Amino acid sequence: MxxxxxxxxxxxxxxxxxxxxxxxxxxxxxxxxxxxxxxxxxxxxxxxxxxxxxxxxxxxxxxxxxxxxxxxxxxxxxxxxxxxxxxxxxxxxxxxxxxxxxxxxxxxxxxxxxxxxxxxxxxxxxxQKIVEERHLRRQVQEARDKMKRRFLTTVLAANEKDNLESDISRNAVNAEYNTEFKDGEYRAVFVKVDIRGAVGKSAEYLQDKIEQYVEKFGKDFSESISTYTHSGIVVLFNYKNEDEEEIKRKIEELWTDLDDYVKNFEGFSVVIGVSEATGQFKETRKCIVESMDAVKYRIKNPESKILYYDEFDYQRRPVGTIITPVKRQNYLAKIESGSAEDAAACIDEAVRMIRYEITNYSPVMLYDTLIYYVDLLNKTLDKAQKEKMEEYFEQWNERIDNERTELKLTEATKAYVTKVIQYVQEEKKDKDIRPVREVKTYLEENYHQEISLNDLADIVSLNASYLSALFKKETGMTYTEYVMFCRLEKAKELLADTGKSIAEIADAVGYHDTRHFSKLFTRNIGLKPSEYRKLYS
Missing domain, CATH: 3.40.50.2300 (Response regulator)
Structure with missing residues (x-):
């Protein structure tokens, strides 16, 4: 109206x-x-x-x-x-x-x-014109934001050891991605929402609201770009050198706003990681990595809500110094042998080395080491196995993102490794059993016919010698012994339930020589066919 x-x-x-x-x-x-x-x-x-x-x-x-x-x-x-x-x-x-x-x-x-x-x-x-203009402005802004986020995504996707290409210029980035980076300082913050327990759909709603607070936070900077990672929101921003103290105040204000809001939802808490400031545009990727690493520091600083990367002097060594080639090969051997307990012990050994042999170790080393062990394990899986284990991998990822103690991070990783190895072993056992199961079914249905080992090998597409050994391993009998077992079981049934003659029964179960049938029956059952009939018919 x-x-x-x-x-x-x-x-x-x-x-x-x-x-x-x-x-x-x-x-x-x-x-x-x-x-x-x-x-x-x-x-x-x-x-x-x-x-x-x-x-x-x-x-x-x-x-x-x-x-x-x-x-x-x-x-x-x-x-x-x-x-x-x-x-x-x-x-x-x-x-x-x-x-x-x-x-x-x-x-x-x-x-x-x-x-x-x-x-x-x-x-x-x-x-209508107002609505169309508003829609057009929104489309233009969304297109601009999308281009800006594409720059941030490109930076995140760069090799971990690299910053931006040394010859790339800020002006070139501004032109290509529609950004407005200027002279001054660059920093990144990583807003991480930790989730405890099952939280349902409230996580998605909460994420949208947090994004609004982050957008508000970035409005006063020369340039600000934010994007989601799998576990939080990373913000890269550019500001004047003289605004350093104001930046810290704004970061504290952001955390307070988020914390006040998140308190309304059970099972959530907020932590913010802040990178070191840099005046070099090409080091923006380093800023983003530092902000994410700073959040990982919470496992040694559980009471801290805002973690500044440059306020900690942790020692960080390459994963290769913890998991040497020999230890790597030993871990893979445990996986290959199907020993989940021994593989988990390899993880425990590496964690102990980090915690007790490296003074003031960086929590990032713990994360890197656990992730490396999981990556090694996942590379041993084929495509179908990875698909089967995907749900458990996602659960492990979520726990790694949200656990806040060294013990729980380690236990989560060992639980995943154990689950995968046990699954692979069960699958391997099932693969071995499946052809034996098929052969047994075939024999139980065709025991009265003459069946050769080669015939059975062709049915299950295996080498005859391998099938013979596999059958013996899984059943404790050779295939000929199993054929005899099936024939005699059927003979017992016919003797007890029908009035057929012994000669007819022998012929029905595959023995055309009645005397031979009687000898086999007596030797294996302990009674002559006629005695069995009298006793059980």
Whole structure:
């Protein structure tokens, strides 16, 4: 509904205008009436009507003054001026203020309806234009933000040991990605939301809200770009050198805002990692990595909520000094042998070395080492195995992101390694058992026929010698022993449940020599066929 204010020094005229039309049916709503220009302006300021129907001559502000005051207040309203014949020239003066609608007294119902319908169409077109312009501005801004995030994604994807290419210029980046980096300092913050336990869909809602706080944080900088990683939001920003103290205040303010909000949700907490400042544009990737590493420092500083990378002097060594080639090969051998316990012991040994043999070790070393062990394990899996283990890998990833103690990080990794190795061993065992199972099924259905080992090997697509050894290993019998077992079991059934002769039964189970059948039956069952029948029929 479009809002309409009626103002005239005669209340009777106001009532007439209010009652002459079915306003709601036309899409309008009368929000008030006023008999003076000052009262009308008070209502205009409070209600911000879309249309004002105003007399020219009124106490307080006259019609022209009311138009001026409304324009000065920045309120956009369509004015319809009411005047008599003697005031016509005066009414025309209002047109220089953009007024194009006026009505002569006495007011005609038809003319008023016609005027209001035209105003309605004009405002509809105007509103549509506003919506389209807003949508266009949003699209332009989204395209610009997308280009900016593409730069940040490119930086994140760069090799860990590299910064940006040494010959790349800030101006070139600004031109290519529509960024506005300037002279000054560069820093990154990493906003990490730790999740404890099952939290349902509230995590997604929370993430959107946190993004709003981060956008607000970045508005006052020369340039600010943010993007999601799998576990938080990273923000790269550029600011003037003299604003260093202000930056720290703003970071503390960001954490306070986030913490106050996150407290409303059970199972969440916020920590912020802050990189060292640099004046070198090409070191922006280093800033991002430092902000993420700073968050990892929380496992040694559990009470800290904002962790500045440059405030800690931790020792960090390459993973290769912890997991030497010999230890790497030993770990892979444990995986190959299917010993989950021994593989987990390799992890424990590496963690002990970090914690007790390296003075003031960097928590990042622990993360790097655990991730390295998991990567080594995952590389031993084929595509199908990786797909089967994907859910467990995601669970491990989530725990690594959210656990806040060395012990829990280590236990989470050992649990994943154990799960994968056990799965692979079970799968390997199942692979060995499957052809044996198929052979047993075939023999149980075709025991009465002459079956060679080569026939069975062809059925399961295995080498005959390998199948023979595998069958013996899994069943404790050779295939010929199993055929005899199947035949004799069926013979026992026929002896007990039918009146067939022993010769007929021997022939039915695959023995065409009755004497040979009787000897085999007696030797293996402990009774002659005739005795078995008497006892069990």
């Amino acid at each position: 479009l809002k309409v204010l009626i103002t005239d020094d005669e209340q009777m005229i106001c009532n007439l205008i209010a009652n002459i039309l079915d306003w709601e049916d036309m899409g309008f709503q009368i929000i008030g009436m006023a008999n003076t220009g000052t009262d009308a302006f008070d209502i205009i300021q409070k209600e911000k009507p879309d249309v004002v129907i105003s007399d020219i001559r009124m106490p307080g502000y006259d019609g022209i003054q009311l138009i001026q005051k409304t324009a000065e207040a920045g309120i956009q309203a369509v004015f319809v001026m009411i005047s008599g014949y003697k005031q016509f020239e005066y009414a025309q003066n209002a047109m220089k203020y953009g007024v194009k609608y006026y009505l002569l007294k006495p007011i005609s119902e038809e003319k008023l309806r016609e005027t209001m319908m035209e105003i309605g169409r004009e405002l509809d077109v105007k509103q």
